[in-house]
Amino acid sequence: AQKVTQAQTEISVVEKEDVTLDCVYETRDTTYYLFWYKQPPSGELVFLIRRNSFDEQNEISGRYSWNFQKSTSSFNFTITASQVVDSAVYFCALRGSQAGTALIFGKGTTLSVSS
Amino acid sequence: GAVVSQHPSWVICKSGTSVKIECRSLDFQATTMFWYRQFPKQSLMLMATSNEGSKATYEQGVEKDKFLINHASLTLSTLTVTSAHPEDSSFYICSARDPASGSMDTQYFGPGTRLTVL
Numbered sequence: 001a002q003k004v005t006q007a008q009t010e011i012s013v014v015e016k017e018d019v020t021l022d023c024v025y026e027t028r029d030t031t032y033y034l035f036w037y038k039q040p041p042s043g044e045l046v047f048l049i050r051r052n053s054f055d056e057q058n059e060i061s062g063r064y065s066w067n068f069q070k071s072t073s074s075f076n077f078t079i080t081a082s083q084v085v086d087s088a089v090y091f092c093a094l095r096g097s098q099a100g101t102a103l104i105f106g107k108g109t110t111l112s113v114s115s
Numbered sequence: 116g117a118v119v120s121q122h123p124s125w126v127i128c129k130s131g132t133s134v135k136i137e138c139r140s141l142d143f144q145a146t147t148m149f150w151y152r153q154f155p156k157q158s159l160m161l162m163a164t165s166n167e168g169s170k171a172t173y174e175q176g177v178e179k180d181k182f183l184i185n186h187a188s189l190t191l192s193t194l195t196v197t198s199a200h201p202e203d204s205s206f207y208i209c210s211a212r213d214p215a216s217g218s219m220d221t222q223y224f225g226p227g228t229r230l231t232v233l
Contacts (some may be wrong), residue, residue, distance in 0.1 A: 037224075043206055044226040083210065099220045100164075100212060102149045107158045 002027045004094050006106035013082050014114055021077045021109045023092030029053075031097040034075045036066065039108070045098040052073065082113045118142060119211045121225035127168075128199055129233055134226045138209030144189035145211035149222070153206040165192045178191045199232045206230075 003026040013019045021078040025034065036048040049059065051068050059066045063080045079086055089110050118141040128134050138148055146167050149161040163184050165171045171184035181203075183195040192211075196203050208227045212220060 032141075033220075042226075043208075043229065045208065045224045047224075094221075100147045100166075102151075102161045102164060102210070103159075103222065104161075105159045110156075 002016050002029075002032075002094055002096060002104045003043075004092050004104055004106035006090075006109050008109045009107070009113070010110045012112045012114065015060075015083060016078050016081050017113075018078060019082050019111065019113075021090050021092075021111070023075045023077065023106060025073050025075065025092070025094045027094060027096060029097045033095045034068070035093040035095070035103060036075075036077050037091045037093065039091060041088070045091075047091055079111075082111075084115050087111055088112045119145075119209065119223045119225040121207075121209060121228050123228060124226065125229040125231075127231045127233065130200050131198055133195055133197045134199055134230060136196075136207055136209075136230070138194070138211065138225050140190045140211040140213075140223070143211075143213045143215060145192075146189065146214050147212040148186060148192040149212075150184060150192075150194050150209045151208045151210070153208060153227075155206075159208060161179055162194075165225045175209045196230065199230070201232045 005010050005024045032053045034051045038046040065078045067076045089108045091108045092106045095103050120139045122137045146148050148165045150162045153159045153160050162171045162176050162177045164172045165184050165186040166221040167186045167189050173179045206229050209225045210222045212222045
């Protein structure tokens with residue numbers, strides 16, 4: 001069975017603080033794909049990143065960075081110097097190797113950034 | 116990137132009526148579409164997988180007679196909530212798989228439809 005766990009339900013930080021959102025996954029597939037999405041109050045999912053299981057390089061995109069650790073089955077997301085606009089629900093998701101299968105989502109982490 | 120639209124973006128209906136939600140892939144042909152449901156402050160839960168020209172595959176616990184899915188063309192899938200009740204009020208999101216993405220198997224999400232049943 002596949003599963004995504006986001007243990008942090010809610011996180012509150014003050015602007016300019018760094019914040020890390022945790023994601024732990026379970027899968028028996030040797031090839032799989034991990035995702036992060038942002039869901040602002042409007043509800044529309046915003047794609048942030050996709051990572052293949054065979055690519056363990058960490059990635060940085062502006063203030064966003066991702067740390068993929070296969071050994072601990074984790075794919076954590078860090079926002080550096082957080083801003084109020086970062087306030088949203090963030091979902092980590094997993095898809096197995098079989099084409100045409102749906103994404104399995106974690107329960108999400110609500111991030112609140114105050115000024 | 117590819118765009119997936121949903122219509123309507125929000126709908127309010129009376130209990131007992133049926134509501135149809137459309138999901139369209141605007142610039143690619145989607146052989147597979149997925150329907151998710153998201154209750155307030157909860158995660159997205161897969162309801163069903165819809166393949167063009169065949170019957171949808173429903174997840175355990177989802178009533179197929181209540182949530183009718185039709186994927187009659189490569190760019191359109193519809194979800195009809197029949198005899199809606201207040202507990203069906205939710206945010207419904209579709210995603211469409213772009214077969215041209217090959218091994219990437221890229222899936223694009225629609226903006227969602229907020230259903231409120233009075």
